Amino acid sequence: MRSTASQGGPLGCLDDPELLRAVGRGDEAALGELYDRHAGWLTLRLSRRCSSADLVDQAVQDTFVALWRQARRYRGDGEIGAFIWGIGIRRMIDLVRRGARRPAGRAWWVPSWTAHEGLVVSAEDEVLVGVEHGRLGAALDQLSPELREAMAATVIDGLSYAEAARLLGVPVGTLKSRCYRARVELREALL
Amino acid sequence: MSASDRQSGTGGCGTWQADPALLARYGRGELHGPAAWSIEAHLPRCATCQREIGSHLDAERLGRNRRAVLAAVAVGPPGIGERALVRLGVPAHLARLVVVTPSLRRSWLASVTLVLAVALGFSYLAVPLVGARPGPVALGLAAGPAMRLVPFLVLVPLLPLAGVAAAFSRRFDPTHDLAVAAPLSGVQVFFVRSAAVLVASLVPALVLAAGLPGPGWLPAALLLPALAVAAVALAASSVLDPASAAIGVGAAWVVLSGALGVAWGSPAVAFGPGGQVLSGAVLVAAFGVVVARRGRLELGWAR
Numbered sequence: 001m002r003s004t005a006s007q008g009g010p011l012g013c014l015d016d017p018e019l020l021r022a023v024g025r026g027d028e029a030a031l032g033e034l035y036d037r038h039a040g041w042l043t044l045r046l047s048r049r050c051s052s053a054d055l056v057d058q059a060v061q062d063t064f065v066a067l068w069r070q071a072r073r074y075r076g077d078g079e080i081g082a083f084i085w086g087i088g089i090r091r092m093i094d095l096v097r098r099g100a101r102r103p104a105g106r107a108w109w110v111p112s113w114t115a116h117e118g119l120v121v122s123a124e125d126e127v128l129v130g131v132e133h134g135r136l137g138a139a140l141d142q143l144s145p146e147l148r149e150a151m152a153a154t155v156i157d158g159l160s161y162a163e164a165a166r167l168l169g170v171p172v173g174t175l176k177s178r179c180y181r182a183r184v185e186l187r188e189a190l191l
Numbered sequence: 192m193s194a195s196d197r198q199s200g201t202g203g204c205g206t207w208q209a210d211p212a213l214l215a216r217y218g219r220g221e222l223h224g225p226a227a228w229s230i231e232a233h234l235p236r237c238a239t240c241q242r243e244i245g246s247h248l249d250a251e252r253l254g255r256n257r258r259a260v261l262a263a264v265a266v267g268p269p270g271i272g273e274r275a276l277v278r279l280g281v282p283a284h285l286a287r288l289v290v291v292t293p294s295l296r297r298s299w300l301a302s303v304t305l306v307l308a309v310a311l312g313f314s315y316l317a318v319p320l321v322g323a324r325p326g327p328v329a330l331g332l333a334a335g336p337a338m339r340l341v342p343f344l345v346l347v348p349l350l351p352l353a354g355v356a357a358a359f360s361r362r363f364d365p366t367h368d369l370a371v372a373a374p375l376s377g378v379q380v381f382f383v384r385s386a387a388v389l390v391a392s393l394v395p396a397l398v399l400a401a402g403l404p405g406p407g408w409l410p411a412a413l414l415l416p417a418l419a420v421a422a423v424a425l426a427a428s429s430v431l432d433p434a435s436a437a438i439g440v441g442a443a444w445v446v447l448s449g450a451l452g453v454a455w456g457s458p459a460v461a462f463g464p465g466g467q468v469l470s471g472a473v474l475v476a477a478f479g480v481v482v483a484r485r486g487r488l489e490l491g492w493a494r
Contacts, residue, residue: 028261028264028265031260031261031264032257032261035256035257036245037238037241037242038235038241039253039256039257040241040244040245040247040248040253041234041235041240041241041245043248043252043253043256044217044218044244044247045231045234047220048227053252057252057255057256057259060256061256061259061260061263064260065263065264068260068264069268079235079236080235081234081235081236081241082235082236084235136225137225137226140225140228141224141225148224152228156228156231156232
């Protein structure tokens with residue numbers, strides 16, 4: 001769903017960093033426009049990592065509320081999409097982890113801005129765009145689901161070992177060794 | 192196409208463009224493995240594909256979340272009190288309902304404390320006014336010193352009373368319409384708010400009472416009469432509107448305790464052993480009335 005504003009209104013002409021700066025000045029319409037652009041893919045992508053639609057909705061909502069509260073501190077570098085993903089996936093992990101304990105709690109968790117800087121356009125992303133053509137795609141296809149999962153959480157989602165382990169529900173040691181094995185297998189398949 | 196790509200910032204679609212069919216499969220959750228990874232790495236940066244993928248989502252769900260985000264942003268973050276209540280296990284919607292109670296605002300509680308502090312000061316500074324007079328001893332105090340406590344003793348039951356009245360007055364409560372429309376029964380709102388107001392206004396009263404001249408158990412002796420007065424007012428508001436009930440019961444308290452004080456020769460008699468027994472009986476009776484007539488205790492009951 002997209003609002004009519006994004007089709008031709010003045011906000012529709014702004015790019016993402018300009019919108020985020022407008023959000024930082026307290027412009028609610030700009031937040032709505034950012035939501036219209038990014039909520040769709042964020043919802044889909046989070047849905048692939050959590051089967052509870054309620055938790056996904058909660059994470060999406062919290063992400064944009066966090067964006068609102070933190071926008072003033074945005075320094076104007078880095079991609080907004082990657083940044084939004086960084087907030088969303090960490091919020092998701094947080095909700096999954098304590099979802100059973102406090103389902104009704106309205107969380108106002110706010111991420112620290114600096115925590116996401118590692119996420120902003122990684123070299124892995126550059127390589128991965130278009131990865132399904134060619135040898136790397138074939139090699140990835142041969143990995144076992146556990147190894148692929150571990151690679152996806154650390155490489156695609158940009159999570160630390162500890163965060164990825166929490167998301168996948170395995171001990172950190174297990175996750176590290178899976179990532180190591182995945183890298184070894186990929187290297188062997190490619191060389 | 193390239194013009195709109197630039198919307199998403201620095202990236203743009205570049206040379207790689209997601210196949211619409213691939214996007215559709217991703218949108219339906221049918222795509223796995225490296226192809227799905229590619230889409231996921233690509234989507235955050237490409238305005239065109241972002242627009243495209245939006246059509247694969249439930250518009251109503253996106254709209255619902257959008258409204259929730261904008262509402263949360265408009266309301267603002269919860270204060271310290273609300274966060275503390277939620278942490279204690281109070282459901283979030285109930286916590287919000289409690290903290291917006293007019294007589295739980297910081298300004299209200301501050302004025303309650305200020306009024307009581309003045310009364311407390313009076314009990315120390317009024318010695319020349321009242322002087323030491325002979326008389327019967329009540330609460331371990333001779334009649335003379337007890338006179339100095341009068342303002343404080345009269346006020347302690349009156350302040351929770353005013354708080355309860357304000358908590359349910361349309362005039363003071365900007366959220367009155369919201370509270371009436373809340374997905375809770377009016378009685379639930381009524382009890383939750385009354386309890387919160389009583390606790391919030393009695394705590395400063397009892398803390399300050401510890402500073403009163405007199406025996407150490409004096410603060411405890413204030414509790415039962417104050418609760419009884421508030422309970423009578425709550426019971427009365429099943430008949431009258433809350434402001435009239437509070438004013439009536441408050442006046443009755445002043446007259447009754449004054450009359451008792453004059454009859455016994457000591458103003459503190461309402462808080463003595465006899466007063467405690469009487470207060471306890473009144474409290475139980477009033478609570479019985481509140482429970483029996485709870486159907487009338489809706490927020491909008493002032494009809």
